[in-house]
Amino acid sequence: MRKRHCTCGAESDVRSVxxxxxxxxxxxxxxxxxxxxxxxxxxxxxxxxxxxxxxAAAVTAWNEMIARLRPLED
Numbered sequence: 001m002r003k004r005h006c007t008c009g010a011e012s013d014v015r016s017v018x019x020x021x022x023x024x025x026x027x028x029x030x031x032x033x034x035x036x037x038x039x040x041x042x043x044x045x046x047x048x049x050x051x052x053x054x055x056a057a058a059v060t061a062w063n064e065m066i067a068r069l070r071p072l073e074d
Contacts, residue, residue, distance in 0.1 A: 001056060001059050001060070002063075003032070003059055003062065003063065004009075004062065004066040004067070004073075005044050006034035006036065006037060006039055006064045006066070007037075007039065007066065007069055007070065008034060008036050008037040008039070009036075010034050010035060010036035010037065010051075012032045012033060012034045012035070012039075012041070012062065013032065013033055013034075013035060014030060014031075014032055014055050014058055014059065015030070015031060015032070016029065016030050016046075017031075018027055027045050027046065027047050028045070028046040028054075029043045029044065029045055029046065029064045030043075030044045030046060030054045030055055030057070030058040031044065031061075031062075032059065032061075032062035033042045034059055041058060041061055041065055042058075042061040042062070042064035042065065044057045044058040044061060046066050
């Protein structure tokens with residue numbers, strides 16, 4: 001799957017973090033992040049998904065976010 005570049009032009013990375021859910025349990029979240037400007041993509045919880053599926057969902061969410069910000073770019 002092709003990752004779109006950030007709005008600043010840099011190549012973004014997939015990152016995973018562990019966060020505490022509102023009910024107190026810990027969950028792993030995947031999201032795209034720009035190492036240059038710090039822009040973050042939508043957080044995708046890995047609960048109920050394998051790692052590859054969660055990463056693919058994070059990349060898809062990032063690509064959709066960037067497409068909304070730069071609609072004329074292919």
